[in-house]
Amino acid sequence: MPLKTPIEYVDSLRALRIRAYINGELVEKVVDHPSVAPHINTVAKTYELAHVPEYEDTMTVLSHLTGERIHRYTHIFQSTDDLVKKIQMLRLLGQTTGTCFQRCVGLDAINAIYAVTYEIDEANATAYHERFKEYLGYIQREDLMVVGAMTDPKGHRAQKPSQQADPDQFVRVVERRPDGVVIRGAKVHNTGGINSHEILVLPGTGLVEGEEDYAIACAVPADADGVVFIFGRQSNDSRKLEDGCDIGNTRFGVVGGEAMIIFDDVFVPTERVFLDGEIGHCAQLVNYFATWHRANYGGCKGGNADVLIGATAKMTRILGTERNAIVKDKLIEMIHRNETTYSSAIGASALGFQLPCGSFMVDPISSNTVKLNITRNIYEIGRLSHDLSGGFLATMPDSKSFENPEIAHWVKKYHTANPDYDVKERVRVGRYIENMTSVTTMVEAMHGAGSPQAQRIAMLGQAKIEDKIKLADAVIYGTDDVPGLPLPQVND
Numbered sequence: 001m002p003l004k005t006p007i008e009y010v011d012s013l014r015a016l017r018i019r020a021y022i023n024g025e026l027v028e029k030v031v032d033h034p035s036v037a038p039h040i041n042t043v044a045k046t047y048e049l050a051h052v053p054e055y056e057d058t059m060t061v062l063s064h065l066t067g068e069r070i071h072r073y074t075h076i077f078q079s080t081d082d083l084v085k086k087i088q089m090l091r092l093l094g095q096t097t098g099t100c101f102q103r104c105v106g107l108d109a110i111n112a113i114y115a116v117t118y119e120i121d122e123a124n125a126t127a128y129h130e131r132f133k134e135y136l137g138y139i140q141r142e143d144l145m146v147v148g149a150m151t152d153p154k155g156h157r158a159q160k161p162s163q164q165a166d167p168d169q170f171v172r173v174v175e176r177r178p179d180g181v182v183i184r185g186a187k188v189h190n191t192g193g194i195n196s197h198e199i200l201v202l203p204g205t206g207l208v209e210g211e212e213d214y215a216i217a218c219a220v221p222a223d224a225d226g227v228v229f230i231f232g233r234q235s236n237d238s239r240k241l242e243d244g245c246d247i248g249n250t251r252f253g254v255v256g257g258e259a260m261i262i263f264d265d266v267f268v269p270t271e272r273v274f275l276d277g278e279i280g281h282c283a284q285l286v287n288y289f290a291t292w293h294r295a296n297y298g299g300c301k302g303g304n305a306d307v308l309i310g311a312t313a314k315m316t317r318i319l320g321t322e323r324n325a326i327v328k329d330k331l332i333e334m335i336h337r338n339e340t341t342y343s344s345a346i347g348a349s350a351l352g353f354q355l356p357c358g359s360f361m362v363d364p365i366s367s368n369t370v371k372l373n374i375t376r377n378i379y380e381i382g383r384l385s386h387d388l389s390g391g392f393l394a395t396m397p398d399s400k401s402f403e404n405p406e407i408a409h410w411v412k413k414y415h416t417a418n419p420d421y422d423v424k425e426r427v428r429v430g431r432y433i434e435n436m437t438s439v440t441t442m443v444e445a446m447h448g449a450g451s452p453q454a455q456r457i458a459m460l461g462q463a464k465i466e467d468k469i470k471l472a473d474a475v476i477y478g479t480d481d482v483p484g485l486p487l488p489q490v491n492d
């Protein structure tokens, strides 16, 4: 059965010759680096839960290609039920890890390429779709983690790819060979990039005639020649290398361990090229990806917020404020905001529809609404957590203060609130709240799956304003009510 165990996931990563730089240094094996370990542990949970009988239906599914049981993270959505189960899986994983578990970008990229290759073939009589299905079969059989590499560095934002002083600001084809293409450029913000097996490169949007070399979608092994990872620095990364109560959540990462991926003239064989030069299909590819991914946030952030609400509720007990009516009301507000986005994501999934290729897409305006609400609700949930946790969050003692006998007794004495709780527990819970409400986490909620303005623009297009005007006109001026009912006269 193609379901890796967590150990097999780590071992399979170890077997790769990944070229990665962390803190400016070339790393021998990323799996052994302490900065990456929390992110690998987080992904390992996605593999582990797929083996738990209780979660079989949530975490696994039958492949529409082979009929075999596969991980839901390698599946093509076959129904609205699949879309709903995906959101439920994300909430479960969010509750289990309290952070980003990274595999969703690859999942949505797989689905986007599956759908668009079908449409390109229908339009141009090409053979991308069957080629992609071959590749997908490999991903499903091996239960691989795929990173979706989407965002180009973009250089000067007022200039299109072909107008850039440096043409490598967008990933492009620099050479065509009989057996494949050579690509150059970089992708940024790649969630889980450094601990993935495969990279799915997606093009950007807005490409015009003459920019065909920038229209490239392809798959690259993480350890292909010319691929280089540069690990990003997050707000508490070095704390993960420490010990004691300062770490907060010891086992899992803060957001997704994002990395920049360099493609330094990487050869991609033809069987791994899924779009090459079809500029007219790039926008739909990105649109499909973004629409699926935006609904996700109601699931994963829902699970993350469950943990944050739990940590905040615990903090109120540590402080002794949990019976206060105002405190309870603020917890209710956190719950209300969290359940609002989760139920929107479920709704977006339940209202899904079938695409030409046979797979299922979420309701676009609901999906964009989920993500736009996340950019507000996660901040508000974090704000309320800060409110209830108090100024202690900003002034907590460090774990070493508990070890120095000259001051440890004062640190304990003056930070004790409810004596049922040890001060170190107060710090540990506080550090978790600090981690999950700090800049890195918030910015991820703001800009992941596209910045809020991207959702607003999409929603304006999807809201069908002209239809709404017709609805308003019908209600205000309409005369088609039930015959025989007495109606007030309209005089002007």
Ligand code: SF4
Pocket (backbone or CB within 6 Å): 099, 100, 101, 102, 103, 104, 105, 191, 256, 293, 296, 297, 300, 301, 448
């Ligand atoms: Fe998945 Fe959420 Fe992380 Fe995106 S932010 S990869 S949806 S867990």
